[in-house]
Amino acid sequence: MNLHLRPVAALLLAAAVTGGCATQQQPLPPAAAPSAETLDAMQRNGDVAAEVPAPREPAVPLSPLDDPGSPLYKKVVYFDYDTAEIRPEGAELLRTHAGYIYQTPSARVTLEGHTDERGTRDYNLALGERRADAVQRFLVAEGVPAERLSRLSYGEERPAEPGSSERAWSLNRRVELVY
Amino acid sequence: MQRPLSLTALLLAALLAWGSAGTAWAKLTIEITGGVEGAQPIAVVPFGNIDGAKPGVDIADVVAADLARSGKFKPMPRREMLMTPHREDDVDMREWQVLGMNSLVVGEVTPRATGGYDIRYALMDVFSGKTLLADTVTSTSKGLRNAAHRIADAIYADLTGEPGVFATRIAYVTSRGHKSRVALRVADADGFNAQTIVDSAEPIMSPAWSPDGRRLAYVSFEGRQSAIYMQDLGSGRRERIASYEGINGSPAFSPDGRRLAMTLSKDGNPDIYVLDLGTRQLTRLTDHYAIDTEPAWAPSGDHLVFTSDRGGKPQIYRVAPTGGMAQRVTFQGDYNAAAEYSPDGRSLVMVTREGGRFRVVMTDPQGGSRRYVSNGRLDESPSFAPNGNMIIYATQNNGRGVLAATPVSTGASHRLSRDAGEVREPAWSPLMRR
Incomplete structure (x- = not known):
């Protein structure tokens, strides 16, 4: 930071x-x-205060994060409507990632919180952050140093799936782990 | 006179506008969708062109379309006009009485020696035959649509006793499809003359007008973090106002334009703050572990309303601009959010959920009586016109985000949409001083 x-x-x-x-x-x-x-x-240009975005971690060849056969390939946890509660399958995935992050000192992860389109946009921005917070707390409780994690809420602005179906909504209520 | 203008478009207005790097943010289209119960019949006669004037804009057509969109007037179709006088002296008022008109507008356009045009017009009362209003508006060739809107404003003000809002602008966010570029744009209230204020590959949210209509504050995620920017529309200069860790959202100018309310989560979770734009002093108004967001100022400036789920579900609360105890305003329903005051401070408009539908509802400042303004399933972002007579909001039509504007009293509603992509988060400008 x-x-x-x-x-x-x-x-x-x-x-x-x-x-x-x-x-x-x-x-x-x-x-x-x-x-x-x-x-x-x-x-x-000539403005120290403007922040240069940190370069993304270059993908290491054969990283388990990019290997479809690895449990670390999945990087999204999903949520029920209007909650930031981590479901059992999400907890399992997060434990796997916690272990990897803990063992990989260079790993830095942004937790991107998202919501479905229902409700107002600014309230959803806050809900997305609440989901990112929940994931952060979970990972920290699993032993991940907090300074390796950052949160970013996009609210409903970046749906993974377009449309207004129950299916699209369920795919959009999520936190993405971005290494 | 209960014949609706029907779902077929009464008026289709199209404009090709261009964003940066050749990006076409194509057509914004207006469609009148509601009926016009109780609308006053008015005839706006095509204006005459004097001395070979070729203005390129049909002034009378723009004026008539403005008046129709207000829901308070029902302009006579041109094909039903039997005569087309351009001056008061040429009017045979009996003809217009027979045709059932209340009011008549005539006018003519004359080229100016120095370029541009003089537009002389008169508003007449059909019953008495008296001239209610006669004026000459000068315009550049490029400013003719704005001149027409100012004429419509003057006619509207004369006939209703309230200021017209046709010469105002609307800011909105637009995107093309899924994961595409997003732009903040500003268009005339009739959808024409759209200009890109900023565009980005990352989300843009929450446009808010300064009270003088010269600046917009908005949230942009460029650089993969949220930040609040303030941009001068005349010069294009912009300034980053807030880029703390976490959420930087929901900017709202105070009525005096000197302060900006916002939502920040830098201290842990979203709370309401006010930034003094002069001294840059930041005051925290709320300090609660729940979500506090969507601040909106009362027109008097003596308090703000905001959304909080401190009671378990999102509801509207009010707080002083100095902070202190927040008071709950809404109690009906389990989802009330994004409240905004009417310009006279006598009503609140907000988004409410009932039966799984999100709709725009109007209530009094105590949260008592409620009246639905919209009838969709995913309606949001309501914004009052500066005269308080119309509300614009975002809704879905055939699965696409479009804008809808509806009179606060019942009447014609209309829709602003693009032929492709989404339009959302409308913010109606204040009255523009000239």
């Missing part, structure tokens, strides 16, 4: 570096329509 600068500190730092421009403002290029990537890249 050392990449996370507290915004106040970050602003002060940015002010010190850029000579007084305390806000992170950059004009748009006049011709191009603004894509988040452009805006983000401009923000990174």
Whole structure:
């Protein structure tokens, strides 16, 4: 988490570096329509506070995470409607991953929480975080150092399965372990 | 006069708009879907073109379409007009009385020597034959639709005594299909002139207008974490306002525009905070182990409402902008969320669940009487028009996300949709000062 600068500190730092421009403002290029990537890249230019996303861990050849025959190949736990309770099959999968993360010091995992589309979007964002929290607590209880784990809720914004069927909903209420 | 305008489109408006890098965020279409009980008959006669004017926009058509969408007026179809006067002096009022009109609009467009146009128009009362309103609006060639919306606003205000909202804008989030690019866009209230504010491969959420209509706050997940941004619509400049660990969500400008309420989970779980945009001081309003989110300001600024499941299920609570004890507002039902005040502060609109359906419901600020505004299964994100007469919300049509706007009093409702992909999270702008 050392990449996370507290915004106040970050602003002060940015002010010190850029000579007084305390806000992170950059004009748009006049011709191009603004894509988040452009805006983000401009923000990174000469702006210490903007966070560079950490590079994803390169896939190690023959990693069990990529081997369809390995129990670690599955990286998604599913939830019932409106709860963050971990089901027995989810607990089993998480124990397998806990063992792997514990034994693999380089492993860093983002726990991405998701919900189905029912309910309001911001409330679902909070529910997704609650699910990611539940998985984090479970893994920590299994011995995984908390600093190897981070949480990110997408709420209902990134369904795994489109549509409004019970099946789609059940596949969308999930936490994905992203190594 | 109970003939509905029917499910066939009365009005189809299409615009090809282009996002960045050649990305086409194609057509936004408006379709009038509801009936117009009690709507006033009005004739908006096609405007005359003087001195070879070729304005390229049918002003009368834009005005009539605006008035129809309000649900309060039923413009006469052109094919039923027997005469097409452009000036008050040329009007034979008996003809319009026979045709059953209450009001009549005539006008003409004249080119200006310096470019652009003068649009002279008059609103007349058919019974008395009196001119209620006569004015000349100047416009650039590109600004003709906006000029037409301002004329519609003036007519609406004169006939109803309330401000019109046709010259306002709507922000919304749109995406094309599954796992595709997402864009925050702003369009005129009739769906035209859509512009991309930002687009991304990662989710964008929760657009919120500043009270002066010049800035939008929104949530973007670029860089694989959520952050709240504030963007100036004129210059395109944007600023990252909050990017703490965890959730950075639900931005809401205070009525004075100086503070931004938001949801942050940096201290463990989602709570409501207020950031002073001047001093950058962050005040925590709630501190509870439950979910607290979706803050919305009362128009007076003296409290906020928010969603919390501290009682076990999501309900609406209120809290002072300085924090302190939160009071529960809603007690009916087991899911009430995303409340927003009407501009006059006399009503709340929110999402409620009943029988597995999520619908938009209106209630009083004490959470007492309830009235359903929408009739879908997955309706959400209600937002009041700045005159309080319409509510826009997100709904599903044939499995796709579309926007629907409906008058607070019953009448014509209409739908804004794209020919492909989703449209969601509408936010109606404040009245735009010129």
